[in-house]
Amino acid sequence: MIPLNYRNGRIINPEIAMPCLGDYDVIVCGGGMAGFGAALAAARQGCKTLLLERESALGGLATVGLVNIPLDFAAGISREMLDRLNEVNGHWHRNTDPEKHKLILDRMVTEAGVDLLLVSHVVEAIMQDDRTICGVVLENKSGRQAVLGKRIIDCTGDADVAFFAGCETMKGRPSDGKHQACSLEFRLGGVNWEKYRDSDLKKNDPQWIKLIAKAVDDGALPYMIDNHLNWLTHVPGRPQHCNQDEVSICFSHSRNCKPLCAKDLTRMYLEGREQADILSKFIRGHIPGYENSYLIDTGSLLGVRESRRVVGEYILKTLDVVRANTFEDTITLTGHHLDLHNPDGPGNIKWAELEIDGRTCYVSTIGKVGSWPPPGGWDVITDGWGRSGDDFQRKVLPTSIPYRSLVPRDVDNLLVAGRCLSAEFMAQACCRLILACLNMGQAAGTAAALSLAKGLTPRQIDRKELQLMLLEAGCEIGQSFFGVPGLETEKYKFTGNNRQ
Amino acid sequence: MKKYVIDRGCKKCCSCLWACPAQAISLTRDTAVIDQAKCRRCGACVESCPTEAISVYDLPAQTSPESENPPTKK
Numbered sequence A: 001m002i003p004l005n006y007r008n009g010r011i012i013n014p015e016i017a018m019p020c021l022g023d024y025d026v027i028v029c030g031g032g033m034a035g036f037g038a039a040l041a042a043a044r045q046g047c048k049t050l051l052l053e054r055e056s057a058l059g060g061l062a063t064v065g066l067v068n069i070p071l072d073f074a075a076g077i078s079r080e081m082l083d084r085l086n087e088v089n090g091h092w093h094r095n096t097d098p099e100k101h102k103l104i105l106d107r108m109v110t111e112a113g114v115d116l117l118l119v120s121h122v123v124e125a126i127m128q129d130d131r132t133i134c135g136v137v138l139e140n141k142s143g144r145q146a147v148l149g150k151r152i153i154d155c156t157g158d159a160d161v162a163f164f165a166g167c168e169t170m171k172g173r174p175s176d177g178k179h180q181a182c183s184l185e186f187r188l189g190g191v192n193w194e195k196y197r198d199s200d201l202k203k204n205d206p207q208w209i210k211l212i213a214k215a216v217d218d219g220a221l222p223y224m225i226d227n228h229l230n231w232l233t234h235v236p237g238r239p240q241h242c243n244q245d246e247v248s249i250c251f252s253h254s255r256n257c258k259p260l261c262a263k264d265l266t267r268m269y270l271e272g273r274e275q276a277d278i279l280s281k282f283i284r285g286h287i288p289g290y291e292n293s294y295l296i297d298t299g300s301l302l303g304v305r306e307s308r309r310v311v312g313e314y315i316l317k318t319l320d321v322v323r324a325n326t327f328e329d330t331i332t333l334t335g336h337h338l339d340l341h342n343p344d345g346p347g348n349i350k351w352a353e354l355e356i357d358g359r360t361c362y363v364s365t366i367g368k369v370g371s372w373p374p375p376g377g378w379d380v381i382t383d384g385w386g387r388s389g390d391d392f393q394r395k396v397l398p399t400s401i402p403y404r405s406l407v408p409r410d411v412d413n414l415l416v417a418g419r420c421l422s423a424e425f426m427a428q429a430c431c432r433l434i435l436a437c438l439n440m441g442q443a444a445g446t447a448a449a450l451s452l453a454k455g456l457t458p459r460q461i462d463r464k465e466l467q468l469m470l471l472e473a474g475c476e477i478g479q480s481f482f483g484v485p486g487l488e489t490e491k492y493k494f495t496g497n498n499r500q
Numbered sequence B: 001m002k003k004y005v006i007d008r009g010c011k012k013c014c015s016c017l018w019a020c021p022a023q024a025i026s027l028t029r030d031t032a033v034i035d036q037a038k039c040r041r042c043g044a045c046v047e048s049c050p051t052e053a054i055s056v057y058d059l060p061a062q063t064s065p066e067s068e069n070p071p072t073k074k
């Protein structure tokens, strides 16, 4: 109960005493893939760990958001998670069953002894002083409460905790502040997967583009939701060969998004559900194998690809991505390419504008791909060294993510992991894959434990000690591709083939 | 003898490129492609492809996988 005190359009909240839930070694905020990895890693190192998640299940976008395609390097906890999913027929060729995935995550955190609080929204940071975080405030059915922690790991995807703690953050594209397009995933049942898989349409991008353009002309699609439909993926564990396959689809898109504004999030949920309705009818009417399909559900978490990113000790640069630069303190790799879902129009953009040797270049890691060419057309595309035409070299090595990108510059005892890492806008567009987020989480959880054991802040720990712990846990931190400086022992020597 | 071919609508996600122990897969503008001379026919790429874009064909015994003979679908 608070008395009404209304001043200048604001309700004043009087000083209130909150119950304190306890004192933890590590509090992980946000239970998406990054938060899952962080909590599991910290608890396995013996830390008393609390995991706070505002939804009713773990996994974030990868489960609640129906993004069921866990791509990137499966090593360490990522590998273990996929193996556990395999045991319950919940994973095949990098597609998961979101329900089984939730259950496996529940089991793995419970087995590790993590304290889990679902349906709990982190709303404030508690600071010992300007530079030192020591707890968070959360709200749930039991009201507003506080909890204290020696290390806090922000895995909210939106860098909420870092923002509350006063860290400098970055948002959107530098030129106009616009964010990547958001998507509400949906699932269709009653599909004849093999008919679709073997159809000519599946093989043929130009056919898709024509089909969609025609549907817009005919009115079957009221507007160009996206100019290509490329991700229809096969959910495992359903009855096969009897037209009862299930397919997960990323086709809906909201543009000009404000993913940190509740009003615009509401707009996007409504728009996403309208689009799922339109698109499921379009798919049923036009795509082989989907003649008897029906809409099962839409994600209950909107697919936000990028929102707020923290400013860390190092900001991963787009140039680092396109040149596959390596770091002494690499904690994981990602194999994704520059991949931007167009902020303000249909399609995607797979090149970045960069200054190279004083010249403006339009850089791609793969070549002339994506929906839209740069200004000047496809021929101006260069590689990370400004080479074009016959000299263009495709990038063949993965991107390294340094530990410093998980350490916020402005606040101590705080780490971040997942899609809110410290990276430039286009660099983040390459670091967001599900297993990359999980792997960053494992590194952050391990770093929190190491820093506690050594009595140092996360900023001060020895990167080699952290990297050794990650190697012991089976992680891929670059040893298979580049070696790890100072750690090329017999056990972890460069192999070049220990890839996934 | 099996032949692995990417012919069912590759989305260029690169998952198979990292999965291939022989580094036999590379990307072209429209699709990833398998270099048949390097392929060790281990099947790792098929497992890694989220869109099931990689087909496995049974070739008659003695056929070189590099041959252009129309393969028989498995």
Ligand SMILES: Cc1cc2nc3c(=O)[nH]c(=O)nc-3n(C[C@H](O)[C@H](O)[C@H](O)COP(=O)(O)OP(=O)(O)OC[C@H]3O[C@@H](n4cnc5c(N)ncnc54)[C@H](O)[C@@H]3O)c2cc1C
Pocket (backbone or CB within 6 Å): A029, A030, A031, A032, A033, A034, A035, A052, A053, A054, A055, A058, A059, A060, A061, A062, A067, A069, A070, A071, A072, A120, A121, A122, A123, A155, A156, A157, A158, A160, A182, A183, A184, A185, A250, A302, A303, A304, A305, A417, A418, A419, A420, A432, A433, A434, A435, A437
């Ligand atoms: C439409 C779409 C398609 C994609 N396709 C692919 C793909 O094919 N393959 C792939 O590998 N990746 C894909 N990605 C990327 C990938 O899904 C995400 O980047 C990744 O899952 C992010 O993980 P995360 O843990 O960093 O964040 P999230 O999954 O966003 O997790 C953050 C968690 O924190 C919780 N949270 C947020 N704020 C608070 C708070 N204040 N208090 C408490 N809890 C909070 C959220 O509920 C959520 O569970 C896609 C993303 C989108 C949006």
Ligand code: SF4
Pocket (backbone or CB within 6 Å): B004, B019, B020, B021, B022, B023, B024, B025, B034, B038, B039, B040, B041, B042, B043, B044, B045, B046
């Ligand atoms: S079958 Fe094995 S060796 Fe051949 S391309 Fe696929 S992953 Fe590479």
Ligand code: SF4
Pocket (backbone or CB within 6 Å): B006, B009, B010, B011, B012, B013, B014, B015, B016, B017, B032, B048, B049, B050, B051, B052, B053, B054
């Ligand atoms: S994994 Fe499949 S979709 Fe991805 S690049 Fe390879 S063949 Fe193409």
